[in-house]
Amino acid sequence: MNPAEDFLKRKLQERQQAGNYRELKPENSRVDFCSNDYLGFARSLVLKQSIAQEVNTNPLSLNGAAGSRLLSGNIRYAEDLENQIADYHQSEAGLLFNSGYDANLGLLSSLAQRGDTIILDELVHASIIDGARLSYANRYSFRHNDLESLEAKLKLAKGNCYVVIESVYSMDGDTPPLTQILNLTEKHNAALIVDEAHAVGLYPRGLVCELGLQQRIFARIITFGKALGSHGAVVLGSNTLRKYLINFARSFIYTTAAPFHQLAAIKMAYQLLEDSREATISLKKNIDLFKQQVNTGKNFTLLNSDSAIQCIVLKSNEMAREAAKQLQMNNFDVRPILSPTIAQGTERIRICLHSFNTENELTLLAVTLNKFILLHA
Ligand SMILES: Cc1ncc(COP(=O)(O)O)c(C=O)c1O
Structure with missing residues (x-):
């Protein structure tokens, strides 16, 4: 085998053994607690239409x-x-x-x-x-x-x-x-x-x-x-x-x-x-609601954040993967953030909140998370 190809295989194997192998996942229809679409613009039909109109009015x-x-x-x-x-x-x-x-x-x-x-x-x-x-x-x-x-x-x-x-x-x-x-x-x-x-x-x-x-x-x-x-x-x-x-x-x-x-x-x-004052208000409301409902217990930490990014540090790649898996099985799109992307010992799940997440979705997310945390405390 070409030594360069051999090197690539070895490096990928090392990643697999360390539990931090990355791969692309297809899109899914779970409730979005993962994307950076904080105000719902990426999915906004109003925005889609105004972009199409803007393109059409500039035919050249x-x-x-x-x-x-x-x-x-x-x-x-x-x-x-x-x-x-x-x-x-x-x-x-x-x-x-x-x-x-x-x-x-x-x-x-x-x-x-x-x-x-x-x-x-x-x-x-x-x-x-x-x-x-x-x-x-x-x-x-x-x-x-x-x-x-x-x-x-x-x-x-x-x-x-x-x-x-x-x-x-x-x-x-x-x-x-x-x-x-x-x-x-x-x-x-x-x-x-x-x-x-x-x-x-x-x-x-x-x-x-x-x-x-x-x-x-x-x-x-x-x-x-x-x-x-x-x-x-x-x-x-x-x-x-x-x-x-x-x-x-x-x-x-x-x-x-x-x-x-x-x-x-x-x-x-x-x-x-x-024109998005209301979306910003909804986002802030959802951030407050999430923080009120999540209970990380003594073993885990909810990082101090007032932003749409809320992280629970679970301290290992395995635990972060397991938490994300449980949440995904409950139809929430939450991804683990693993080392080496972040420092070892700070592996976490990262929850991105949005203006369009409903109160019901947030409550169910918190209940599922709290159950996982209690089980692993
Ligand atoms: C703080 C920060 N700066 C820059 C970037 C890169 O931006 P882009 O995704 O547009 O390349 C990111 C993306 O994740 C980011 O989080």
Whole structure:
């Protein structure tokens, strides 16, 4: 056998033996407690119709962009959309990327130069870690949401320093002490970058705007594949940052631009967001209801989160898999989050709540969970 093929087989076997082998699962009709469709936009018929109408009213639009933004792929519509989104989030400018992964990769890899410093919260998303790795900067991580640990790393920083956090953490659902972190970064002359992927929806403009900190943040990443129910992302910041990324962010430069229908979907999703006060209220109500009803006992922990992401730490891949299996057998789509995606000993089930989950569904979910927890206490 070809040694490369042999290597692949061995690595996959290792995964299987460790109980963390990944495979793609077909879609299912269980009650959704898994997707990032927090406000139901991905399944919204109203949004579907408005996207179709927008595409139809632009008959000259191409099916595919047929080039990168810097070559044939730029259209006025994309630039207008960037301005609209930037206005909505009260930013000077914005630049679209084809995904949140691309946005973080392009932003972090292009900003920090050799001799500069990037400091990451230890729980930031893989796309941020990968972007930082692609730069030639010195890299540090600080203990999750820990100001002392952050300050210790800020004191080590050389060159330009970038601190990267999320406003709602994707795997824990919690929120950082944003104002204190910002004060600290300002004290040390560092630039703060906030990934708002999971905050938009719960906070329509994101947590940064909710706290009125938008003028003081160097850059924000907003993704469209979660509460906005579409796909893509924008980096928000100054006009200079936008121009810089157009010149230096490789994941922006060397890729075909998003097709028109993706841009139309994003534009229409933002229109719907303006009208979604009720969906946001329902989401908040469901978060409260879930937290009131779940009883994790002494052995397990419900992580401290006010967001749509609620996690119960079950401490092993086996237990997390078993809990997810029980819930799935009861018609709930809940998935286990296993190591190595997260640290060993913190394996969990991650429950994503939505505006459209009914009270009955939430109660039945909590009852099933509580039974499982009691049985394994
Ligand atoms: C915090 C965070 N940033 C970025 C991304 C990547 O976004 P996208 O799915 O649009 O590539 C994710 C996706 O899971 C995320 O959770």
